[in-house]
Amino acid sequence: ASGVVVALMLAGCAGPGVPLESSSATAVETAPANAPVVQEFSLTIEASYPHDAAAFTQGLEVLPDGVLLESTGLLGESTIRLVDLVSGEVLESRPLAANEFGEGLTVVGDRVVQLTWQNGVAHTWSLPDLEPGPQYTYEGEGWGLCYDEAHDVLWRSDGTEVLTAHDPETFAVTGLTLSVTQDGEPVHDLNELECAPDGIWANIWYSTEIIRIDPDSGAVTGTLDASALLADAESAGPLERGAVLNGIARDPISGRWYLTGKLWPKLYEVTITPVG
Ligand code: DDQ
Numbered sequence: 001a002s003g004v005v006v007a008l009m010l011a012g013c014a015g016p017g018v019p020l021e022s023s024s025a026t027a028v029e030t031a032p033a034n035a036p037v038v039q040e041f042s043l044t045i046e047a048s049y050p051h052d053a054a055a056f057t058q059g060l061e062v063l064p065d066g067v068l069l070e071s072t073g074l075l076g077e078s079t080i081r082l083v084d085l086v087s088g089e090v091l092e093s094r095p096l097a098a099n100e101f102g103e104g105l106t107v108v109g110d111r112v113v114q115l116t117w118q119n120g121v122a123h124t125w126s127l128p129d130l131e132p133g134p135q136y137t138y139e140g141e142g143w144g145l146c147y148d149e150a151h152d153v154l155w156r157s158d159g160t161e162v163l164t165a166h167d168p169e170t171f172a173v174t175g176l177t178l179s180v181t182q183d184g185e186p187v188h189d190l191n192e193l194e195c196a197p198d199g200i201w202a203n204i205w206y207s208t209e210i211i212r213i214d215p216d217s218g219a220v221t222g223t224l225d226a227s228a229l230l231a232d233a234e235s236a237g238p239l240e241r242g243a244v245l246n247g248i249a250r251d252p253i254s255g256r257w258y259l260t261g262k263l264w265p266k267l268y269e270v271t272i273t274p275v276g
């Protein structure tokens with residue numbers, strides 16, 4: 001709806017991108033090509049599963065055969081782990097060093113790349129055994145990570161509105177960055193990420209809002225209110241202050257979506273549908 005309003009406002013002035021001959025009835029109804037259309041989504045909880053309420057979830061992805069890959073944070077408690085989706089049982093877990101704070105992770109082929117928050121180190125692990133591989137260093141903070149196969153880059157969030165592209169093999173910065181904006185305003189605190197065929201999905205720190213980002217422009221193309229999950233997660237008892245929504249994963253085979261939070265007792269399978 002906001003695109004129509006913008007189009008009507010623009011129609012009144014002969015600004016750049018509005019050719020004079022476009023002042024016809026048809027042009028009035030046509031939104032400018034660069035006006036982002038933000039689709040509102042809503043979610044339905046399809047199932048909920050037990051989740052380790054001691055896991056400070058920082059990264060989440062779906063592997064084949066009902067196994068989740070999860071990264072946990074906090075100093076002295078950071079891990080990379082394989083988790084059975086249905087039972088929530090931790091199948092395999094490897095600790096990070098005591099001074100490392102685990103963050104987002106993603107799968108590239110047969111290995112995992114896992115960020116740390118302020119350590120400047122990215123770990124790699126083999127799949128499915130989680131044997132440690134080469135480590136990489138990078139500048140700045142590590143929050144979320146996802147592998148964008150179409151652009152063949154890893155996108156890293158760092159708590160600001162910027163996503164930084166890294167080479168999926170060497171982890172070197174490619175020089176490409178995305179500045180994420182909604183209605184021209186920066187959207188910061190981008191945290192856990194999930195690269196999907198329709199864009200980059202990000203949950204926003206300390207909020208229950210999830211957004212979808214256009215990987216070519218950085219424009220927000222969708223919003224999802226996930227507050228129903230926090231309400232459910234809290235229904236069994238109050239959560240700690242840091243226990244915020246974090247962890248978005250899409251099963252690349254089934255297309256199903258899974259969401260959880262830091263220190264949440266449950267993990268949810270949800271369907272995401274456009275509103276209106
Ligand atoms: N980050 O993951 C958003 C990048 C940083 C989280 C920092 C949380 C601080 C510790 C909170 C302790 C709550 C039990």
Ligand code: CA
Nearest residue numbers: 060193194248
């Ligand atoms: Ca993810």
